[in-house]
Amino acid sequence: MPSTDHSNIALFGEPRADTKTIEGRAGPVTFQFTDLSLRHIRLGEVELARRIYFAVRTDDWDTAYPVTVKDLQICATRRSFEATWVAHCRRGDADYQWKGCVHGRQDGSITFAVDGQVLAPFRSPRIGLNALLGADTCAGRMFELTGRPTPQGTVRYHEFTRLVPRTIVADSLDSIRFCPADGVDTAWHFTGSDTSMEDQRNWAESTYKIFAAMTHGYPDLPDGQRGSQTVTLTFPRGLPPRRRPRRPVIELKTGALLREAAMPPVGVELHPDELPLSEKELVLLRRAAPAHLSVPIDTAPAATAVAKAVGARLIAVVPDGSDATAIAIQQLVETGSDLAAIQCTAPTSKDLQRLRSVAMGVPVGGPAATDFGQRPSLRAAVDAGADFLSWGVAPNMHLEDDETFLENARGPAAQLATARYLLGHDGAVVGPVHLRPEYTRPGPDPRHAALLAAAYAGGVLCCLAAGRAAAGTFFAATGEHGLIHRRSGATRTPYDHDGATQVYPIYTWLKLVGAWQGRPLRRASTSDPLRATLLAVDGGAMVVNLTTKTQQVRLRGLGSNTSAKVRTVAASTFDTIRHGEDPPPTSIHVTRGRADLELEPCAVVFVATPNA
DSSP states (O other): OOBOOHHHHHHHSSOBOOOOOEEEEETTEEEEEETTEEEEEEETTEEEEEEEEEEEBOTTSOBOOOEEEEEEEEEEOSSOEEEEEEEEEEETTEEEEEEEEEEEOTTSOEEEEEEEEESSOEEOSOEEEEEEEEHHHHTTOEEEEEEEEETTEEEEEEEOOSSOOOSEEEOSEEEEEEEEETTEEEEEEEESEEEEEEEGGGGTOSEEEEEEEESOOSSEEOTTOEEEEEEEEEOTTOOOSOOOOOOSEEEEEEEEEEEEEEOOOEEEEOOGGGOSOOHHHHHHHHHHOOSEEEEEGGGHHHHHHHHHHHTOEEEEEESOOOHHHHHHHHHHHHTTOOEEEEEESSOOHHHHHHHHHHSTTOOEEEEEESSTTOHHHHHHHHHHTOSSEEEEEOSOSSOOSHHHHHHGGGTHHHHHHHHHHHHSSOOEEEEEEOOOOOSSOOSOOGGGGSHHHHHHHHHHHHHHHHTTOSEEEEEEEESTTEEEOOOOSSOOTTGGGOOSOOBOHHHHHHHHHHTTTTOEEEEEEESOTTTEEEEEETTEEEEEEOSSSOEEEEEEOOOSSEEEEEEEESGGGHHHHTTTOOOOOEEEEEBTTEEEEEEOTTOEEEEEOTTO
Protein backbone atom coordinates (compact mmCIF):
# COMPACT_ATOMS: atom_id res chain seq x y z
CA MET A 1 0.00 0.00 0.00
CA PRO A 2 1.25 3.54 -0.66
CA SER A 3 2.75 5.27 2.32
CA THR A 4 1.07 8.44 3.58
CA ASP A 5 4.24 9.50 5.37
CA HIS A 6 4.50 13.30 5.39
CA SER A 7 8.14 13.07 4.28
CA ASN A 8 7.05 11.37 1.03
CA ILE A 9 4.76 14.29 0.23
CA ALA A 10 7.60 16.70 0.93
CA LEU A 11 10.14 14.70 -1.09
CA PHE A 12 8.06 13.53 -4.05
CA GLY A 13 4.80 15.49 -3.97
CA GLU A 14 2.74 12.31 -3.60
CA PRO A 15 2.43 9.15 -1.46
CA ARG A 16 4.79 6.36 -2.47
CA ALA A 17 4.79 2.60 -2.24
CA ASP A 18 7.92 1.18 -0.68
CA THR A 19 10.48 -0.02 -3.26
CA LYS A 20 12.51 -2.98 -2.10
CA THR A 21 16.23 -2.85 -2.88
CA ILE A 22 18.39 -5.98 -2.53
CA GLU A 23 22.14 -5.61 -2.14
CA GLY A 24 23.86 -8.07 -4.48
CA ARG A 25 27.40 -9.34 -5.01
CA ALA A 26 29.40 -11.07 -7.70
CA GLY A 27 32.64 -11.80 -5.85
CA PRO A 28 34.05 -8.35 -5.01
CA VAL A 29 31.62 -6.59 -7.39
CA THR A 30 28.62 -4.98 -5.69
CA PHE A 31 25.28 -3.82 -7.10
CA GLN A 32 21.67 -3.14 -6.19
CA PHE A 33 18.72 -5.12 -7.53
CA THR A 34 15.56 -3.01 -7.61
CA ASP A 35 12.58 -2.68 -9.99
CA LEU A 36 13.90 -5.65 -12.02
CA SER A 37 17.09 -3.73 -12.83
CA LEU A 38 20.69 -3.69 -11.68
CA ARG A 39 21.97 -0.36 -10.43
CA HIS A 40 25.32 1.03 -9.31
CA ILE A 41 27.49 -1.87 -10.38
CA ARG A 42 30.80 -1.14 -8.63
CA LEU A 43 34.19 -2.56 -7.83
CA GLY A 44 35.04 -0.69 -4.65
CA GLU A 45 34.81 3.02 -5.51
CA VAL A 46 34.95 2.35 -9.28
CA GLU A 47 31.62 2.55 -11.09
CA LEU A 48 31.49 -0.22 -13.72
CA ALA A 49 27.97 0.64 -14.92
CA ARG A 50 25.17 2.88 -13.73
CA ARG A 51 22.30 0.55 -14.63
CA ILE A 52 21.18 -2.51 -16.62
CA TYR A 53 17.47 -2.82 -17.39
CA PHE A 54 14.99 -4.20 -19.91
CA ALA A 55 12.53 -1.87 -21.66
CA VAL A 56 9.51 -2.47 -23.86
CA ARG A 57 8.96 0.57 -26.09
CA THR A 58 5.56 1.63 -27.36
CA ASP A 59 4.96 3.06 -30.82
CA ASP A 60 5.77 6.60 -29.59
CA TRP A 61 9.06 5.45 -27.95
CA ASP A 62 7.68 5.55 -24.42
CA THR A 63 8.35 2.69 -21.99
CA ALA A 64 5.45 0.31 -21.41
CA TYR A 65 4.13 0.52 -17.86
CA PRO A 66 2.75 -0.80 -15.61
CA VAL A 67 4.77 -3.99 -15.17
CA THR A 68 3.28 -6.81 -13.14
CA VAL A 69 5.72 -9.33 -11.67
CA LYS A 70 5.20 -12.90 -10.54
CA ASP A 71 7.38 -15.82 -9.44
CA LEU A 72 10.17 -13.50 -8.26
CA GLN A 73 12.85 -15.63 -6.58
CA ILE A 74 16.11 -14.23 -5.18
CA CYS A 75 19.11 -16.01 -3.70
CA ALA A 76 21.75 -13.58 -2.42
CA THR A 77 24.92 -14.68 -0.63
CA ARG A 78 28.11 -12.86 0.38
CA ARG A 79 29.79 -13.85 -2.93
CA SER A 80 27.01 -14.55 -5.45
CA PHE A 81 23.53 -13.55 -6.54
CA GLU A 82 20.72 -15.08 -8.55
CA ALA A 83 17.24 -13.75 -9.34
CA THR A 84 14.52 -15.02 -11.68
CA TRP A 85 11.04 -13.66 -12.46
CA VAL A 86 8.25 -13.29 -15.01
CA ALA A 87 7.13 -9.77 -15.98
CA HIS A 88 4.12 -8.59 -17.97
CA CYS A 89 4.24 -5.12 -19.60
CA ARG A 90 1.09 -3.34 -20.79
CA ARG A 91 0.46 0.16 -22.07
CA GLY A 92 -2.05 1.05 -24.75
CA ASP A 93 -1.76 -1.62 -27.46
CA ALA A 94 1.57 -2.89 -26.14
CA ASP A 95 1.27 -6.33 -24.56
CA TYR A 96 4.51 -8.18 -23.82
CA GLN A 97 5.70 -10.84 -21.39
CA TRP A 98 9.31 -11.58 -20.51
CA LYS A 99 11.25 -13.89 -18.24
CA GLY A 100 14.33 -12.43 -16.62
CA CYS A 101 17.35 -13.94 -14.94
CA VAL A 102 20.30 -12.24 -13.26
CA HIS A 103 23.33 -14.26 -12.20
CA GLY A 104 26.33 -12.81 -10.32
CA ARG A 105 29.29 -15.15 -9.94
CA GLN A 106 32.27 -15.26 -7.60
CA ASP A 107 34.68 -14.37 -10.44
CA GLY A 108 32.98 -10.96 -10.74
CA SER A 109 31.02 -11.75 -13.90
CA ILE A 110 27.35 -10.81 -14.14
CA THR A 111 24.79 -12.03 -16.69
CA PHE A 112 21.37 -10.51 -17.34
CA ALA A 113 19.26 -12.79 -19.61
CA VAL A 114 15.78 -12.23 -21.05
CA ASP A 115 13.29 -14.44 -22.93
CA GLY A 116 10.38 -12.43 -24.31
CA GLN A 117 7.11 -13.02 -26.15
CA VAL A 118 4.59 -10.74 -27.87
CA LEU A 119 1.14 -11.51 -26.40
CA ALA A 120 -0.88 -9.34 -28.82
CA PRO A 121 0.03 -7.52 -32.06
CA PHE A 122 1.37 -4.00 -31.54
CA ARG A 123 3.85 -1.53 -33.00
CA SER A 124 7.22 -0.91 -31.38
CA PRO A 125 10.48 0.67 -32.55
CA ARG A 126 12.59 -1.33 -30.07
CA ILE A 127 12.43 -3.83 -27.22
CA GLY A 128 15.47 -4.96 -25.32
CA LEU A 129 18.20 -4.66 -22.72
CA ASN A 130 19.97 -1.38 -21.98
CA ALA A 131 23.25 -0.77 -20.17
CA LEU A 132 24.01 2.72 -18.89
CA LEU A 133 27.66 3.72 -18.44
CA GLY A 134 28.45 6.74 -16.25
CA ALA A 135 29.79 9.62 -18.34
CA ASP A 136 31.98 10.87 -15.48
CA THR A 137 33.69 7.48 -15.34
CA CYS A 138 34.08 6.97 -19.09
CA ALA A 139 34.79 10.42 -20.56
CA GLY A 140 38.33 10.70 -21.91
CA ARG A 141 38.93 6.92 -21.96
CA MET A 142 39.37 4.65 -24.98
CA PHE A 143 37.10 1.73 -25.77
CA GLU A 144 37.34 -1.29 -28.07
CA LEU A 145 34.44 -2.71 -30.06
CA THR A 146 33.89 -6.02 -31.79
CA GLY A 147 31.07 -6.41 -34.28
CA ARG A 148 30.43 -6.57 -37.98
CA PRO A 149 33.53 -6.71 -40.21
CA THR A 150 34.93 -3.40 -41.45
CA PRO A 151 37.90 -2.58 -43.73
CA GLN A 152 39.93 -2.34 -40.52
CA GLY A 153 38.72 -5.76 -39.31
CA THR A 154 36.19 -6.77 -36.67
CA VAL A 155 37.84 -4.74 -33.87
CA ARG A 156 37.39 -0.96 -33.77
CA TYR A 157 38.90 1.59 -31.40
CA HIS A 158 37.16 4.75 -30.24
CA GLU A 159 37.17 7.31 -27.43
CA PHE A 160 34.50 8.35 -24.97
CA THR A 161 34.91 12.02 -25.81
CA ARG A 162 34.82 14.70 -23.13
CA LEU A 163 32.71 16.89 -25.42
CA VAL A 164 29.24 15.80 -26.54
CA PRO A 165 29.44 14.18 -30.01
CA ARG A 166 26.63 13.18 -32.33
CA THR A 167 23.92 11.01 -30.80
CA ILE A 168 25.10 7.59 -32.00
CA VAL A 169 28.59 6.78 -30.74
CA ALA A 170 28.84 3.23 -32.13
CA ASP A 171 26.59 0.73 -33.89
CA SER A 172 26.49 -2.96 -34.80
CA LEU A 173 28.59 -4.06 -31.85
CA ASP A 174 28.82 -7.45 -30.18
CA SER A 175 31.02 -6.38 -27.29
CA ILE A 176 32.65 -3.31 -25.79
CA ARG A 177 35.82 -3.35 -23.71
CA PHE A 178 37.28 -0.47 -21.71
CA CYS A 179 38.98 0.44 -18.43
CA PRO A 180 36.71 2.55 -16.18
CA ALA A 181 39.76 3.05 -13.93
CA ASP A 182 43.45 2.27 -14.17
CA GLY A 183 44.00 -1.45 -13.71
CA VAL A 184 40.30 -2.33 -14.08
CA ASP A 185 39.70 -4.03 -17.46
CA THR A 186 36.02 -4.73 -18.23
CA ALA A 187 34.13 -6.16 -21.20
CA TRP A 188 30.41 -6.19 -21.94
CA HIS A 189 29.15 -8.92 -24.30
CA PHE A 190 25.75 -8.90 -26.04
CA THR A 191 24.01 -11.84 -27.74
CA GLY A 192 20.68 -12.17 -29.53
CA SER A 193 20.36 -8.50 -30.39
CA ASP A 194 21.22 -5.63 -32.70
CA THR A 195 23.31 -3.43 -30.41
CA SER A 196 24.39 0.24 -30.61
CA MET A 197 25.53 2.98 -28.22
CA GLU A 198 24.41 6.60 -27.92
CA ASP A 199 25.61 9.58 -25.90
CA GLN A 200 22.70 10.60 -23.69
CA ARG A 201 24.43 13.81 -22.65
CA ASN A 202 22.70 15.23 -25.75
CA TRP A 203 19.55 15.23 -23.57
CA ALA A 204 21.14 16.55 -20.35
CA GLU A 205 21.59 13.04 -18.99
CA SER A 206 24.79 11.75 -17.44
CA THR A 207 25.31 8.41 -19.21
CA TYR A 208 26.21 6.62 -22.39
CA LYS A 209 23.50 4.08 -23.26
CA ILE A 210 24.20 0.75 -24.91
CA PHE A 211 20.86 -0.40 -26.29
CA ALA A 212 20.34 -3.96 -27.47
CA ALA A 213 17.26 -4.45 -29.64
CA MET A 214 15.88 -7.96 -29.44
CA THR A 215 15.55 -9.48 -32.92
CA HIS A 216 11.84 -8.93 -33.41
CA GLY A 217 10.24 -7.82 -36.69
CA TYR A 218 9.98 -4.07 -36.03
CA PRO A 219 7.88 -2.01 -36.16
CA ASP A 220 4.89 -4.37 -36.50
CA LEU A 221 5.17 -7.17 -33.95
CA PRO A 222 2.94 -10.19 -34.63
CA ASP A 223 1.21 -12.14 -31.89
CA GLY A 224 3.37 -14.91 -30.44
CA GLN A 225 6.75 -13.73 -31.72
CA ARG A 226 9.58 -14.72 -29.35
CA GLY A 227 13.13 -13.60 -28.73
CA SER A 228 15.96 -13.94 -26.26
CA GLN A 229 19.09 -11.94 -25.43
CA THR A 230 21.82 -11.59 -22.83
CA VAL A 231 24.35 -9.04 -21.62
CA THR A 232 27.37 -10.26 -19.66
CA LEU A 233 30.06 -8.40 -17.74
CA THR A 234 33.51 -10.05 -17.61
CA PHE A 235 37.06 -9.08 -16.63
CA PRO A 236 39.33 -10.13 -19.55
CA ARG A 237 42.51 -9.84 -17.47
CA GLY A 238 40.94 -11.22 -14.34
CA LEU A 239 39.83 -9.35 -11.27
CA PRO A 240 42.20 -6.57 -10.22
CA PRO A 241 43.58 -6.39 -6.66
CA ARG A 242 41.09 -5.52 -3.96
CA ARG A 243 39.76 -2.00 -4.43
CA ARG A 244 39.01 0.46 -1.63
CA PRO A 245 35.27 0.42 -0.73
CA ARG A 246 33.07 3.43 -1.31
CA ARG A 247 33.59 6.00 1.43
CA PRO A 248 30.54 6.55 3.64
CA VAL A 249 31.40 10.22 4.29
CA ILE A 250 31.41 12.50 1.24
CA GLU A 251 34.23 15.06 1.12
CA LEU A 252 33.24 18.50 -0.17
CA LYS A 253 35.85 21.23 -0.46
CA THR A 254 35.77 24.94 -1.17
CA GLY A 255 38.95 26.49 -2.52
CA ALA A 256 40.51 29.63 -3.92
CA LEU A 257 38.61 32.39 -5.68
CA LEU A 258 38.31 31.82 -9.42
CA ARG A 259 39.63 34.65 -11.57
CA GLU A 260 36.89 36.55 -13.42
CA ALA A 261 34.25 33.95 -12.50
CA ALA A 262 31.00 34.97 -10.87
CA MET A 263 27.76 33.36 -9.86
CA PRO A 264 25.56 33.36 -13.00
CA PRO A 265 22.25 35.26 -12.97
CA VAL A 266 19.28 32.99 -12.26
CA GLY A 267 15.81 33.84 -13.57
CA VAL A 268 12.43 32.28 -14.42
CA GLU A 269 10.08 31.97 -17.37
CA LEU A 270 6.88 34.03 -17.57
CA HIS A 271 4.23 32.46 -19.80
CA PRO A 272 1.29 34.31 -21.39
CA ASP A 273 -1.23 32.15 -19.48
CA GLU A 274 0.30 33.30 -16.18
CA LEU A 275 -0.66 36.92 -16.74
CA PRO A 276 -1.88 38.89 -14.97
CA LEU A 277 -0.19 38.07 -11.68
CA SER A 278 -2.12 38.74 -8.50
CA GLU A 279 -0.82 41.23 -5.96
CA LYS A 280 0.19 38.38 -3.64
CA GLU A 281 2.06 36.68 -6.47
CA LEU A 282 3.85 39.91 -7.34
CA VAL A 283 4.93 40.35 -3.74
CA LEU A 284 6.23 36.79 -3.55
CA LEU A 285 8.05 37.08 -6.88
CA ARG A 286 9.64 40.34 -5.77
CA ARG A 287 10.91 38.62 -2.62
CA ALA A 288 12.42 35.81 -4.69
CA ALA A 289 14.23 38.49 -6.75
CA PRO A 290 14.83 36.57 -10.00
CA ALA A 291 17.58 38.18 -12.05
CA HIS A 292 15.48 38.02 -15.22
CA LEU A 293 12.17 36.97 -16.71
CA SER A 294 12.32 34.99 -19.95
CA VAL A 295 9.28 35.96 -22.05
CA PRO A 296 8.02 35.47 -25.63
CA ILE A 297 8.08 38.74 -27.53
CA ASP A 298 4.29 38.94 -27.88
CA THR A 299 4.06 38.89 -24.06
CA ALA A 300 6.87 41.38 -23.52
CA PRO A 301 4.76 44.58 -23.13
CA ALA A 302 2.71 43.07 -20.29
CA ALA A 303 5.77 41.32 -18.86
CA THR A 304 7.65 44.63 -18.71
CA ALA A 305 5.37 45.87 -15.94
CA VAL A 306 5.96 42.65 -14.00
CA ALA A 307 9.72 42.89 -14.51
CA LYS A 308 9.79 46.46 -13.23
CA ALA A 309 7.62 45.54 -10.24
CA VAL A 310 9.92 42.70 -9.17
CA GLY A 311 13.21 44.33 -10.18
CA ALA A 312 14.09 41.84 -12.91
CA ARG A 313 15.55 42.23 -16.38
CA LEU A 314 13.96 40.73 -19.51
CA ILE A 315 15.17 38.02 -21.86
CA ALA A 316 13.00 38.37 -24.96
CA VAL A 317 12.41 35.21 -26.99
CA VAL A 318 11.74 36.06 -30.65
CA PRO A 319 11.09 33.93 -33.75
CA ASP A 320 13.22 35.93 -36.21
CA GLY A 321 14.47 39.38 -37.14
CA SER A 322 11.47 40.38 -39.22
CA ASP A 323 10.02 43.90 -39.36
CA ALA A 324 7.34 42.99 -36.80
CA THR A 325 9.91 41.58 -34.39
CA ALA A 326 12.27 44.52 -34.82
CA ILE A 327 9.43 46.96 -34.12
CA ALA A 328 8.45 45.05 -30.97
CA ILE A 329 12.05 45.11 -29.70
CA GLN A 330 12.33 48.80 -30.54
CA GLN A 331 9.20 49.53 -28.50
CA LEU A 332 10.69 47.68 -25.51
CA VAL A 333 13.86 49.74 -25.77
CA GLU A 334 11.94 53.00 -26.06
CA THR A 335 9.77 52.23 -23.02
CA GLY A 336 12.84 51.66 -20.89
CA SER A 337 12.72 47.88 -20.58
CA ASP A 338 15.97 46.48 -19.21
CA LEU A 339 16.85 43.84 -21.80
CA ALA A 340 19.37 41.27 -20.60
CA ALA A 341 19.41 39.30 -23.88
CA ILE A 342 17.44 38.44 -27.01
CA GLN A 343 16.96 34.77 -27.91
CA CYS A 344 16.12 34.07 -31.54
CA THR A 345 14.64 30.62 -32.18
CA ALA A 346 15.90 30.33 -35.78
CA PRO A 347 18.65 32.92 -36.13
CA THR A 348 20.27 33.82 -39.43
CA SER A 349 23.08 36.33 -39.88
CA LYS A 350 20.57 38.84 -41.20
CA ASP A 351 18.24 38.30 -38.22
CA LEU A 352 21.04 38.78 -35.69
CA GLN A 353 22.30 41.96 -37.38
CA ARG A 354 18.78 43.39 -37.52
CA LEU A 355 18.14 42.71 -33.84
CA ARG A 356 21.50 44.14 -32.79
CA SER A 357 20.74 47.33 -34.71
CA VAL A 358 17.56 47.99 -32.69
CA ALA A 359 18.94 46.87 -29.30
CA MET A 360 22.46 48.24 -29.18
CA GLY A 361 24.72 46.46 -26.72
CA VAL A 362 22.23 43.68 -25.93
CA PRO A 363 23.58 40.12 -26.54
CA VAL A 364 21.65 38.33 -29.28
CA GLY A 365 21.80 34.56 -29.63
CA GLY A 366 19.76 31.39 -29.89
CA PRO A 367 18.31 29.06 -30.92
CA ALA A 368 16.34 28.48 -27.69
CA ALA A 369 16.38 24.77 -28.60
CA THR A 370 14.25 22.33 -26.62
CA ASP A 371 17.40 20.35 -25.80
CA PHE A 372 21.06 20.05 -26.74
CA GLY A 373 20.25 17.10 -28.99
CA GLN A 374 19.00 19.57 -31.58
CA ARG A 375 22.58 19.88 -32.80
CA PRO A 376 21.85 21.23 -36.30
CA SER A 377 20.02 24.27 -34.89
CA LEU A 378 22.86 24.95 -32.42
CA ARG A 379 25.44 24.69 -35.19
CA ALA A 380 23.36 27.01 -37.40
CA ALA A 381 23.23 29.60 -34.61
CA VAL A 382 27.02 29.49 -34.27
CA ASP A 383 27.48 29.84 -38.04
CA ALA A 384 25.09 32.82 -38.04
CA GLY A 385 27.27 34.61 -35.48
CA ALA A 386 25.21 34.21 -32.29
CA ASP A 387 26.62 35.88 -29.19
CA PHE A 388 25.48 32.93 -27.10
CA LEU A 389 23.82 29.53 -27.40
CA SER A 390 20.61 28.62 -25.57
CA TRP A 391 18.83 25.33 -24.99
CA GLY A 392 16.47 23.68 -22.51
CA VAL A 393 17.33 21.12 -19.84
CA ALA A 394 15.17 18.37 -18.34
CA PRO A 395 16.10 15.08 -16.64
CA ASN A 396 13.27 12.90 -17.96
CA MET A 397 13.78 12.18 -21.65
CA HIS A 398 14.20 8.44 -21.14
CA LEU A 399 13.61 7.32 -17.54
CA GLU A 400 11.21 8.70 -14.96
CA ASP A 401 12.47 7.40 -11.61
CA ASP A 402 13.73 9.67 -8.82
CA GLU A 403 17.28 8.36 -8.88
CA THR A 404 17.68 9.05 -12.59
CA PHE A 405 16.33 12.60 -12.15
CA LEU A 406 18.91 13.39 -9.50
CA GLU A 407 21.79 11.67 -11.31
CA ASN A 408 21.01 13.72 -14.40
CA ALA A 409 21.59 16.97 -12.53
CA ARG A 410 25.15 16.56 -13.84
CA GLY A 411 23.94 16.33 -17.44
CA PRO A 412 24.54 19.97 -18.49
CA ALA A 413 28.26 19.90 -17.54
CA ALA A 414 29.48 18.39 -20.81
CA GLN A 415 26.92 20.40 -22.79
CA LEU A 416 28.43 23.65 -21.51
CA ALA A 417 31.95 22.52 -22.40
CA THR A 418 30.75 21.62 -25.90
CA ALA A 419 28.97 24.94 -26.32
CA ARG A 420 32.17 26.73 -25.31
CA TYR A 421 34.05 24.76 -27.98
CA LEU A 422 31.45 25.57 -30.66
CA LEU A 423 31.34 29.27 -29.81
CA GLY A 424 35.01 29.74 -29.08
CA HIS A 425 34.19 31.50 -25.80
CA ASP A 426 32.00 31.25 -22.70
CA GLY A 427 28.41 32.20 -23.29
CA ALA A 428 25.39 29.99 -22.77
CA VAL A 429 21.93 30.98 -21.59
CA VAL A 430 20.67 27.66 -20.29
CA GLY A 431 16.99 27.06 -19.83
CA PRO A 432 14.32 26.56 -19.16
CA VAL A 433 15.44 24.00 -16.58
CA HIS A 434 12.30 22.06 -15.68
CA LEU A 435 10.63 18.73 -14.96
CA ARG A 436 7.99 19.40 -17.58
CA PRO A 437 7.46 16.37 -19.82
CA GLU A 438 8.32 17.37 -23.39
CA TYR A 439 7.81 13.93 -24.84
CA THR A 440 5.15 11.27 -24.28
CA ARG A 441 4.12 11.82 -20.66
CA PRO A 442 1.60 14.66 -20.51
CA GLY A 443 0.58 16.44 -17.34
CA PRO A 444 2.47 18.06 -14.45
CA ASP A 445 5.01 16.05 -12.50
CA PRO A 446 4.14 15.98 -8.76
CA ARG A 447 7.85 16.13 -7.92
CA HIS A 448 7.95 19.68 -9.27
CA ALA A 449 6.13 20.77 -6.09
CA ALA A 450 8.52 18.83 -3.86
CA LEU A 451 12.06 18.83 -2.53
CA LEU A 452 13.35 16.65 -5.35
CA ALA A 453 12.93 19.56 -7.80
CA ALA A 454 14.97 21.85 -5.56
CA ALA A 455 17.77 19.28 -5.28
CA TYR A 456 17.77 18.80 -9.06
CA ALA A 457 17.87 22.56 -9.62
CA GLY A 458 20.73 22.89 -7.15
CA GLY A 459 22.74 20.22 -8.95
CA VAL A 460 22.15 21.85 -12.33
CA LEU A 461 23.18 25.27 -11.00
CA CYS A 462 26.47 23.77 -9.79
CA CYS A 463 27.13 22.68 -13.38
CA LEU A 464 26.17 26.11 -14.75
CA ALA A 465 28.52 27.87 -12.35
CA ALA A 466 31.42 25.49 -13.05
CA GLY A 467 30.76 25.74 -16.81
CA ARG A 468 30.80 29.58 -16.79
CA ALA A 469 27.22 29.89 -18.10
CA ALA A 470 26.10 33.44 -18.84
CA ALA A 471 22.70 32.85 -17.22
CA GLY A 472 20.22 30.15 -16.23
CA THR A 473 16.43 30.14 -16.42
CA PHE A 474 14.73 27.80 -13.93
CA PHE A 475 11.05 26.86 -14.13
CA ALA A 476 8.19 29.34 -14.53
CA ALA A 477 6.94 32.06 -12.20
CA THR A 478 3.61 30.47 -11.22
CA GLY A 479 1.42 27.44 -11.75
CA GLU A 480 2.02 23.73 -12.30
CA HIS A 481 5.53 24.34 -13.62
CA GLY A 482 6.34 27.44 -11.57
CA LEU A 483 7.63 28.67 -8.23
CA ILE A 484 4.33 29.89 -6.80
CA HIS A 485 1.39 27.52 -6.41
CA ARG A 486 -1.85 28.14 -8.30
CA ARG A 487 -4.91 25.96 -8.10
CA SER A 488 -5.44 23.98 -11.30
CA GLY A 489 -7.04 20.80 -12.56
CA ALA A 490 -4.42 18.66 -10.84
CA THR A 491 -4.87 18.48 -7.05
CA ARG A 492 -1.64 18.95 -5.14
CA THR A 493 -1.34 17.90 -1.52
CA PRO A 494 -0.95 19.77 0.80
CA TYR A 495 -1.14 22.99 -1.23
CA ASP A 496 -4.80 22.74 -2.23
CA HIS A 497 -5.87 22.07 1.36
CA ASP A 498 -4.90 25.55 2.52
CA GLY A 499 -6.43 28.79 1.29
CA ALA A 500 -3.22 30.80 1.73
CA THR A 501 -0.96 31.57 -1.22
CA GLN A 502 1.86 29.05 -1.10
CA VAL A 503 5.16 28.35 -2.83
CA TYR A 504 7.11 25.28 -3.82
CA PRO A 505 10.57 24.39 -2.42
CA ILE A 506 12.17 25.66 -5.65
CA TYR A 507 10.90 29.15 -4.73
CA THR A 508 12.88 29.16 -1.48
CA TRP A 509 15.87 27.64 -3.30
CA LEU A 510 15.86 30.46 -5.88
CA LYS A 511 15.34 33.11 -3.21
CA LEU A 512 18.34 31.94 -1.16
CA VAL A 513 20.66 31.33 -4.09
CA GLY A 514 19.56 34.56 -5.76
CA ALA A 515 21.16 36.57 -2.97
CA TRP A 516 24.54 35.32 -4.22
CA GLN A 517 24.13 36.40 -7.85
CA GLY A 518 27.22 38.22 -9.06
CA ARG A 519 29.42 37.07 -6.18
CA PRO A 520 32.88 35.72 -7.10
CA LEU A 521 32.99 31.93 -7.41
CA ARG A 522 35.35 29.68 -5.51
CA ARG A 523 36.73 26.32 -6.54
CA ALA A 524 34.47 23.49 -5.44
CA SER A 525 34.99 19.73 -5.46
CA THR A 526 33.17 16.61 -4.30
CA SER A 527 34.42 13.09 -3.69
CA ASP A 528 31.15 11.55 -4.92
CA PRO A 529 29.24 13.71 -7.44
CA LEU A 530 26.39 11.20 -7.67
CA ARG A 531 25.54 11.64 -3.99
CA ALA A 532 26.34 15.25 -3.13
CA THR A 533 27.64 18.35 -4.85
CA LEU A 534 28.76 21.84 -3.93
CA LEU A 535 28.62 25.41 -5.20
CA ALA A 536 30.98 27.86 -3.47
CA VAL A 537 30.97 31.65 -3.67
CA ASP A 538 32.84 34.27 -1.70
CA GLY A 539 31.14 34.06 1.67
CA GLY A 540 28.78 31.17 1.01
CA ALA A 541 28.36 27.54 -0.01
CA MET A 542 25.40 25.54 -1.28
CA VAL A 543 25.51 21.83 -0.46
CA VAL A 544 23.08 19.54 -2.32
CA ASN A 545 22.09 15.98 -1.42
CA LEU A 546 21.45 14.33 -4.80
CA THR A 547 19.84 11.24 -3.28
CA THR A 548 16.64 10.33 -1.50
CA LYS A 549 18.64 9.01 1.46
CA THR A 550 20.36 10.74 4.37
CA GLN A 551 24.03 11.47 3.58
CA GLN A 552 27.00 12.33 5.79
CA VAL A 553 29.29 15.01 4.35
CA ARG A 554 32.41 16.81 5.51
CA LEU A 555 32.73 20.37 4.26
CA ARG A 556 36.32 21.64 4.08
CA GLY A 557 37.91 25.00 3.31
CA LEU A 558 35.74 27.12 5.61
CA GLY A 559 38.56 29.07 7.21
CA SER A 560 39.40 29.40 10.91
CA ASN A 561 37.78 27.91 14.00
CA THR A 562 34.40 29.59 14.26
CA SER A 563 30.72 28.92 13.65
CA ALA A 564 28.71 29.29 10.47
CA LYS A 565 25.03 30.03 9.88
CA VAL A 566 23.03 27.43 7.97
CA ARG A 567 19.60 27.48 6.30
CA THR A 568 18.17 24.19 5.09
CA VAL A 569 15.56 23.42 2.42
CA ALA A 570 14.45 19.93 3.50
CA ALA A 571 11.56 17.87 4.86
CA SER A 572 12.17 19.31 8.34
CA THR A 573 11.49 22.85 7.05
CA PHE A 574 8.91 21.97 4.38
CA ASP A 575 5.86 23.33 6.21
CA THR A 576 7.69 26.59 6.88
CA ILE A 577 8.99 27.23 3.39
CA ARG A 578 5.76 26.35 1.56
CA HIS A 579 4.16 29.37 3.19
CA GLY A 580 6.86 31.63 1.78
CA GLU A 581 8.92 31.94 4.96
CA ASP A 582 12.68 31.42 5.04
CA PRO A 583 13.92 28.32 6.85
CA PRO A 584 15.14 29.27 10.33
CA PRO A 585 18.93 29.70 10.66
CA THR A 586 20.97 27.28 12.72
CA SER A 587 24.66 27.21 13.59
CA ILE A 588 27.36 24.65 12.86
CA HIS A 589 30.79 24.57 14.45
CA VAL A 590 33.82 24.90 12.18
CA THR A 591 37.03 23.24 13.38
CA ARG A 592 40.26 23.74 11.45
CA GLY A 593 38.26 24.87 8.45
CA ARG A 594 35.92 21.88 8.33
CA ALA A 595 32.39 21.05 9.43
CA ASP A 596 30.43 17.81 9.44
CA LEU A 597 26.86 17.88 8.15
CA GLU A 598 24.09 15.33 8.04
CA LEU A 599 22.04 16.00 4.93
CA GLU A 600 18.38 15.04 4.89
CA PRO A 601 17.10 13.36 1.70
CA CYS A 602 17.12 15.82 -1.25
CA ALA A 603 18.23 18.59 1.11
CA VAL A 604 19.77 21.83 -0.12
CA VAL A 605 21.84 23.50 2.59
CA PHE A 606 23.01 27.13 2.40
CA VAL A 607 26.05 27.89 4.52
CA ALA A 608 27.21 31.44 5.27
CA THR A 609 30.93 30.75 5.42
CA PRO A 610 33.13 32.59 7.94
CA ASN A 611 34.76 34.80 5.30
CA ALA A 612 31.39 36.41 4.47
